[in-house]
Amino acid sequence: MLPEELLQFIQQGDQDAFRQFYEFFKARVYNTCMLYLQHEQEAEELTQDVFVEVFHSAASFKGNAAAGTWVYRIAVNKCLDRLRYQKRQKRFAFIASLFHKDTGALIHDAPDFFHPGVAMEQRENAAILMAAIGQLPESQQTVFILKQLEGLTVREVAQIVGNSEKGVESLLQRAKSGLRILLEQHYHQTKDKD
Amino acid sequence: MDPQETNRKMEEVLNAMDGAGRVAPGEHVWDHILQRIRTPRVVALPRRVVWVAAASLIVLVSCNIMLLHKAIPAQHSDTMDELVHEYDLNNTAMNLGI
Numbered sequence: 001m002l003p004e005e006l007l008q009f010i011q012q013g014d015q016d017a018f019r020q021f022y023e024f025f026k027a028r029v030y031n032t033c034m035l036y037l038q039h040e041q042e043a044e045e046l047t048q049d050v051f052v053e054v055f056h057s058a059a060s061f062k063g064n065a066a067a068g069t070w071v072y073r074i075a076v077n078k079c080l081d082r083l084r085y086q087k088r089q090k091r092f093a094f095i096a097s098l099f100h101k102d103t104g105a106l107i108h109d110a111p112d113f114f115h116p117g118v119a120m121e122q123r124e125n126a127a128i129l130m131a132a133i134g135q136l137p138e139s140q141q142t143v144f145i146l147k148q149l150e151g152l153t154v155r156e157v158a159q160i161v162g163n164s165e166k167g168v169e170s171l172l173q174r175a176k177s178g179l180r181i182l183l184e185q186h187y188h189q190t191k192d193k194d
Numbered sequence: 195m196d197p198q199e200t201n202r203k204m205e206e207v208l209n210a211m212d213g214a215g216r217v218a219p220g221e222h223v224w225d226h227i228l229q230r231i232r233t234p235r236v237v238a239l240p241r242r243v244v245w246v247a248a249a250s251l252i253v254l255v256s257c258n259i260m261l262l263h264k265a266i267p268a269q270h271s272d273t274m275d276e277l278v279h280e281y282d283l284n285n286t287a288m289n290l291g292i
Contacts, residue, residue: 015228015231018231019224022224022227026218026219026223026224027216027217027218027219028216030216030217030218030219030223031216031217034217043219044219044220044223047219047223048223048226048227048230051227052227052230052231055227055231056231056235115211115214115217116217117214117215117216117217118210118211118214119214122210122211122214125206125207125210126210126211126214128207128210129207129208129210129211132207148211149211149214176208179208180204180208183203183204183207183208184200184204187200187203187204
């Protein structure tokens with residue numbers, strides 16, 4: 001059964017259809033969450049949030065886009081919300097650190113993240129890349145993750161982010177040049193340390 | 195590190211995620227989802243709505259208090275005016291011998 005058809009059954013509360021839908025999209029959603037949050041446990045929590053939202057708002061799926069696009073949109077929005085929340089927490093922790101020396105440790109400073117799906121010999125490079133992606137602006141980050149890492153087409157990405165295909169291509173170019181600058185800085189810093 | 199070496203390294207990093215396999219979440223994730231969809235949903239108001247409502251309430255109460263304070267001296271002066279007016283009338287009447 002197609003995911004769009006499954007959604008019609010999910011609207012009526014059919015848990016078997018929901019399980020099939022989950023099996024179909026679980027890896028994509030989990031992977032997207034992991035690429036954004038760079039934390040396995042948080043990615044699992046957010047995957048739960050995404051599918052609970054899918055179950056409760058299946059009725060709002062109008063069928064204008066593919067079910068995959070709809071699920072990705074929910075996942076991307078939830079990831080961005082969580083990242084914004086983390087940034088706020090970080091800012092608050094910084095302000096608190098000005099007053100309380102003992103409790104002012106900055107939270108959510110992601111350590112080097114090793115994506116479990118990356119081959120062992122590429123893990124170090126992937127960790128550098130992930131750290132650089134985390135520094136990109138939200139829109140560029142989203143486009144880079146969906147197009148380059150998730151392997152979606154420009155058209156699909158455009159539908160998910162609600163932008164034109166040209167807009168997505170331009171964001172992708174900016175993301176790539178932004179990453180080059182960040183990586184260059186990274187290598188200059190490591191060179192200085194050596 | 196010379197620029198060529200830096201470029202080569204950068205390309206390697208940019209392509210580091212190529213061919214990375216998708217990983218599936220653990221089975222417990224599905225269990226948690228199932229548990230969450232079976233429990234009745236508590237619809238909570240967004241925090242922003244709560245803040246706006248609280249702020250509106252404070253503004254409303256403040257306005258009422260201000261209006262009340264304005265209204266009381268006005269009433270007071272009205273009464274005084276009436277008293278003075280009555281006194282004048284009485285006084286005039288007395289002078290006229292009424």
